[in-house]
Amino acid sequence: MTATPDALVFDAFGTLFDVHSVTRLAESLFPGRGGALSQAWRTKQLEYTWLRSLMGRYDDFRRVTADALDWSLESLRLDASREQRTALERAYRELEAFPEVRGALERLARGRTLAILSNGHPEMLDAVVDHNDLRAWFGERVLSVHDAGVFKPDPRTYALAAAGLERPVAAIGFVSSNGWDAAGAKSFGYAAWWVNRGGAPVERLGSPPDAVVADLAELATRLG
Amino acid sequence: MTATPDALVFDAFGTLFDVHSVTRLAESLFPGRGGALSQAWRTKQLEYTWLRSLMGRYDDFRRVTADALDWSLESLRLDASREQRTALERAYRELEAFPEVRGALERLARGRTLAILSNGHPEMLDAVVDHNDLRAWFGERVLSVHDAGVFKPDPRTYALAAAGLERPVAAIGFVSSNGWDAAGAKSFGYAAWWVNRGGAPVERLGSPPDAVVADLAELATRLG
Numbered sequence: 001m002t003a004t005p006d007a008l009v010f011d012a013f014g015t016l017f018d019v020h021s022v023t024r025l026a027e028s029l030f031p032g033r034g035g036a037l038s039q040a041w042r043t044k045q046l047e048y049t050w051l052r053s054l055m056g057r058y059d060d061f062r063r064v065t066a067d068a069l070d071w072s073l074e075s076l077r078l079d080a081s082r083e084q085r086t087a088l089e090r091a092y093r094e095l096e097a098f099p100e101v102r103g104a105l106e107r108l109a110r111g112r113t114l115a116i117l118s119n120g121h122p123e124m125l126d127a128v129v130d131h132n133d134l135r136a137w138f139g140e141r142v143l144s145v146h147d148a149g150v151f152k153p154d155p156r157t158y159a160l161a162a163a164g165l166e167r168p169v170a171a172i173g174f175v176s177s178n179g180w181d182a183a184g185a186k187s188f189g190y191a192a193w194w195v196n197r198g199g200a201p202v203e204r205l206g207s208p209p210d211a212v213v214a215d216l217a218e219l220a221t222r223l224g
Numbered sequence: 225m226t227a228t229p230d231a232l233v234f235d236a237f238g239t240l241f242d243v244h245s246v247t248r249l250a251e252s253l254f255p256g257r258g259g260a261l262s263q264a265w266r267t268k269q270l271e272y273t274w275l276r277s278l279m280g281r282y283d284d285f286r287r288v289t290a291d292a293l294d295w296s297l298e299s300l301r302l303d304a305s306r307e308q309r310t311a312l313e314r315a316y317r318e319l320e321a322f323p324e325v326r327g328a329l330e331r332l333a334r335g336r337t338l339a340i341l342s343n344g345h346p347e348m349l350d351a352v353v354d355h356n357d358l359r360a361w362f363g364e365r366v367l368s369v370h371d372a373g374v375f376k377p378d379p380r381t382y383a384l385a386a387a388g389l390e391r392p393v394a395a396i397g398f399v400s401s402n403g404w405d406a407a408g409a410k411s412f413g414y415a416a417w418w419v420n421r422g423g424a425p426v427e428r429l430g431s432p433p434d435a436v437v438a439d440l441a442e443l444a445t446r447l448g
Contacts, residue, residue, distance in 0.1 A: 048429065050274040051404050055377045055411050057430055067428035074425035154278045180275050187279050201298035204291035205272065206281055 005173035009161045012118035015177040017095040040072035049151035058149045060121045093127035104216035105137045115141035117161045153184025179203040229397035233385045236342035239401040241319035264296035273375035284345045317351035328440035329361045339365035341385045377408025403427040
């Protein structure tokens with residue numbers, strides 16, 4: 001990357017918010033199976049975003065998330081009541097931010113514009129941002145791929161950030177803990193930081209990130 | 225579905241050919257880890273086809289397969305020599321057909337045209353068809369998405385079958401053991417049979433298959 005960008009755009013699920021914070025609820029509903037359900041749900045949720053995008057059959061992230069839960073429950077042979085399903089889906093609106101997020105955003109916001117660009121439906125995103133009391137850092141700059149009618153990593157989704165922030169592509173840095181999302185943003189033209197929370201290998205997709213950090217606190221330190 | 229189609233188009237990997245037949249080789253190279261390597265490799269291979277397609281960064285299936293192997297080896301902390309990698313990649317050209325395939329194709333070919341439509345590169349497909357001595361059933365009708373420059377389930381890939389067979393969409397039945405591939409074919413307009421070899425739940429993608437069979441022998445019986 002050339003210069004430090006004056007705007008940082010964050011992925012939401014997995015990057016700011018811990019998608020596996022639903023594990024606790026899942027475990028209380030299905031003892032001994034919470035981790036497996038949470039993993040299957042997240043994996044299938046991503047698969048469905050990619051597959052629906054490729055098929056040209058976009059549906060909003062709330063529906064995709066519910067469909068993925070439905071598949072995962074059947075796959076694990078878990079019998080869930082309507083109330084249990086509703087509780088699990090609602091948990092996605094109340095995901096917990098990772099512990100370092102607030103402190104890191106406070107440091108990163110100095111002299112920079114911060115935004116979110118997520119697969120989430122706008123209503124879902126607003127709920128989870130407000131639940132974690134992060135509105136001060138993002139204001140109305142909580143952007144959803146819903147406006148493009150396709151999910152990441154389609155280039156039309158990344159274009160929403162430059163358009164929404166009214167900035168050139170070169171002025172924007174993209175931050176994601178999803179390696180494939182960082183690759184998509186880099187391929188589109190943004191500087192990309194990969195938050196490698198799990199110590200995973202870098203994705204072999206032809207557009208490696210400009211830098212890799214362990215969490216957002218390290219990103220804040222590196223960007224100063 | 226309305227009438228019995230007079231042409232059947234088969235997916236290759238997972239449907240005719242067992243992608244986990246590489247497990248034996250993987251197990252001999254990395255004792256105790258062969259199954260995990262085979263699973264990770266296949267999962268990542270599919271992910272990369274979807275992600276590259278969405279990013280508009282198509283690369284051929286040989287390269288995607290090698291990249292997915294590379295990621296999987298690193299993820300499992302397996303140290304593979306160049307010779308071992310080459311042997312694993314070559315194994316994809318020598319996948320074994322499922323045991324019922326030959327007998328089922330013989331029955332299904334009576335009065336019908338059979339074809340293959342696969343993500344595989346043409347060279348890879350020709351190799352695995354000839355390795356299993358299945359050329360008699362398919363002739364030159366071994367179609368690759370390589371000609372569309374994008375992977376399944378993009379609708380442009382499914383269009384190759386109707387074009388290649390010079391038949392209307394309504395005259396074609398598509399057969400896949402990959403639930404998402406059957407959904408993609410159905411969404412495009414083909415009658416779709418899902419070969420549910422693993423007893424998995426049906427994919428929630430808005431276009432369920434017309435029928436589900438356990439293997440190709442059952443398909444042959446059902447179609448008479």
